[in-house]
Every structure is written in structure tokens, then in C-alpha cells.
Amino acid sequence: MIPVSRSFPATRMRRMRRDDFSRRLMREHTLTADDLIYPVFVLEGERREEPVVSMPGVVRQSLDRLLATAEEAVKLGIPALALFPVIESGKTLDGMEACNPEGLVPTVVRTLKREFPQLGVITDGALDPYTSHGQDGVIDEHGYVLNDITTEILVKQALCHAEAGVDMVAPSDMMDGRIGALRQALEAHGHIHTRIFSYAAKYASAFYGPFRDAVGSAGNLGKADKKTYQMDPANSDEALHEVAMDLAEGADLVMVKPGLPYLDVIRRVKDQFGVPTFAYQVSGEYAMLKAAAQNGWLDERACMLESLLAFKRAGADGVLTYFALDAARALRG
Numbered sequence: 001m002i003p004v005s006r007s008f009p010a011t012r013m014r015r016m017r018r019d020d021f022s023r024r025l026m027r028e029h030t031l032t033a034d035d036l037i038y039p040v041f042v043l044e045g046e047r048r049e050e051p052v053v054s055m056p057g058v059v060r061q062s063l064d065r066l067l068a069t070a071e072e073a074v075k076l077g078i079p080a081l082a083l084f085p086v087i088e089s090g091k092t093l094d095g096m097e098a099c100n101p102e103g104l105v106p107t108v109v110r111t112l113k114r115e116f117p118q119l120g121v122i123t124d125g126a127l128d129p130y131t132s133h134g135q136d137g138v139i140d141e142h143g144y145v146l147n148d149i150t151t152e153i154l155v156k157q158a159l160c161h162a163e164a165g166v167d168m169v170a171p172s173d174m175m176d177g178r179i180g181a182l183r184q185a186l187e188a189h190g191h192i193h194t195r196i197f198s199y200a201a202k203y204a205s206a207f208y209g210p211f212r213d214a215v216g217s218a219g220n221l222g223k224a225d226k227k228t229y230q231m232d233p234a235n236s237d238e239a240l241h242e243v244a245m246d247l248a249e250g251a252d253l254v255m256v257k258p259g260l261p262y263l264d265v266i267r268r269v270k271d272q273f274g275v276p277t278f279a280y281q282v283s284g285e286y287a288m289l290k291a292a293a294q295n296g297w298l299d300e301r302a303c304m305l306e307s308l309l310a311f312k313r314a315g316a317d318g319v320l321t322y323f324a325l326d327a328a329r330a331l332r333g
């Protein structure tokens with residue numbers, strides 16, 4: 001006998017979760033290769049490839065090797081590479097090597113755009129690979145990074161990258177007013193199509209450690225930090241202020257960095273501004289996942305894809321990630 005007043009849940013959420021077909025139908029977010037930007041470390045010289053010890057699976061490579069990496073990225077449908085140079089000689093107090101039209105970055109940009117015109121190329125706007133002290137700009141006698149002098153050099157650097165044919169310049173330095181200065185200079189020199197990808201909300205994070213090993217700025221920086229220009233991890237209203245200013249000054253895309261610990265900031269930026277918004281899953285986040293996977297403590301493939309999907313759910317349009325090639329391969333099945 002069926003009891004007359006048998007109680008049952010008014011809504012059974014599990015009904016839609018029961019089968020793969022209905023899970024697929026109600027899926028809200030998807031991750032594809034189109035969402036990925038691959039950061040790469042480039043070395044001077046030829047036939048060189050060095051592992052980055054604190055980032056298993058990531059290498060520093062010379063241009064000839066990088067071309068094979070770029071070809072792989074194109075095959076996998078990854079829209080763009082973000083270039084980070086490893087400068088081994090010629091570091092100075094003011095980092096002027098950053099503005100050398102025959103320097104490493106412009107040379108790599110010219111070659112990549114010639115060989116793979118369809119692949120987007122993004123360059124980093126900051127002086128830390130080029131300065132003898134490892135800061136992102138020019139410092140005074142107290143080690144304080146000078147805003148306006150640094151911005152002038154960043155403008156020269158960006159023009160030099162634009163002349164070489166870069167698609168997007170991505171200032172990661174956090175100087176005040178640099179987006180406006182860059183936009184004006186690019187327009188004045190006829191580079192109206194060069195996009196500005198602003199590291200708008202970049203935090204003074206301890207998760208950048210392995211990157212500083214990779215580009216060799218860690219030793220130069222020593223015990224110094226970047227708290228006078230990068231944001232305090234305690235703040236998120238301030239991130240909205242930063243993004244508002246960068247957009248007003250002419251940024252085409254904005255970034256929140258680091259990634260996973262700052263998903264709340266991504267969501268707030270996307271809700272408030274509705275502009276192309278990106279996350280940087282930084283070196284330390286990559287290192288954590290890799291290390292746990294290498295110990296057999298986490299399923300690398302599953303955690304990689306879950307972490308990347310989380311950025312989409314938070315509102316990001318895409319992610320800079322050292323997992324880009326692996327993720328694109330995994331998404332192919």
C-alpha cells in the first residue's frame with residue numbers, strides 16, 4: 001500500500017544531473033582553446049632550451065625552438081602567445097635595453113608575425129627583465145620606483161614593440177597614467193590597431209615567485225618587494241577604481257592577476273564594466289597544481305580543466321595559463 005501523505009522533495013535537483021545528456025544541456029559555461037593565451041619565456045641565441053625548475057613542463061627557449069612551440073599552439077587553435085624575455089646581459093639601472101629595436105623581443109615579434117601571421121602576439125610592458133635591480137621601473141636612491149620617468153621609458157618600449165608588429169602590448173608595471181600615455185603615443189605614431197591589454201588589477205602577490213626565477217629577476221630583486229605599485233591583496237574596491245581608470249585612458253582589454261585566489265575580483269570587474277576581462281593563472285598557481293600532481297596527490301588533467309573552467313564561471317573571457325598547450329590537447333579529447 002502506498003501511504004496517502006507520503007512526503008517527497010518538491011524539487012529534485014538530481015533529476016537533471018542523472019544523465020550525461022541532461023547535464024550537457026544545462027551546462028552554463030564551457031572552456032575551449034579560444035579561451036587560452038600561452039605565456040612563453042624566450043632566450044637569446046640559438047638551439048637553447050632550459051627547464052624552469054619551479055615550473056615543471058615549462059621551458060625557456062631560443063627563438064628557433066619557440067617557432068616549433070608557436071606552430072603547435074596554432075595547430076591546437078590557441079589564439080595568442082604572451083612573450084616574456086630572459087635578458088642575460090645588458091641589464092642596467094634604467095632598463096633601456098627594453099627600447100632597443102634590435103633587442104630580443106622586437107626580433108622575436110617580427111619573426112613570429114612573419115611565420116605565423118594568424119597567431120596573436122602579446123608583449124609585456126615593464127622593465128623588470130631589463131633592470132639590474134629587478135624592479136619594473138627606474139628607482140630613486142631609496143629604491144622607490146619613479147612613476148613618470150618609468151612611464152616615458154614604457155612608452156618607448158611599447159612603440160618599439162608596435163614598430164616590430166606586435167598585436168597587443170600588455171603593460172604589467174602598474175605605473176599611474178601609463179595606459180593614457182601609451183594610447184596617445186601609439187595613436188600619434190599611426191599604430192591605431194595596436195591593442196592595449198592592461199594588467200589593470202595586478203596584486204603584489206607571492207604567487208609570482210617561480211616567474212621571477214624563470215626570467216631571472218628574483219636574484220636581482222632580493223628581499224625587495226613591489227608593494228608601492230602593485231595592489232594590496234586585501235583590496236577589491238580599489239581594483240574597480242584601477243579598471244575604471246585604465247578603460248577611461250584607452251585600455252582595450254583588462255586583466256586580473258593572479259587568478260584563482262582573485263575570482264571575486266574578476267566577477268566584480270565583469271559585472272561592473274562588461275568589457276573583455278582576462279585572468280592570469282600565474283606561475284605559483286601552476287607550480288602548486290604541478291607539484292601536487294607529481295606527488296600523485298591530485299589528478300592533473302581534471303584539476304587543470306576545473307581550474308580553467310572556474311575562470312569562465314567567474315566571468316573571465318579568457319585565461320593566460322602555462323597549461324594552455326596541455327589544456328587545448330585535453331579539450332580535443
Ligand code: PBG
Nearest residue numbers: 126128172207208211282283284
Ligand atoms: C613583471 C611580471 C610578473 C609576472 C608577469 N609580469 C612578475 C612580477 O610582477 O614580479 C608574473 C607572472 C607569473 O607569475 O606567472 N612585470
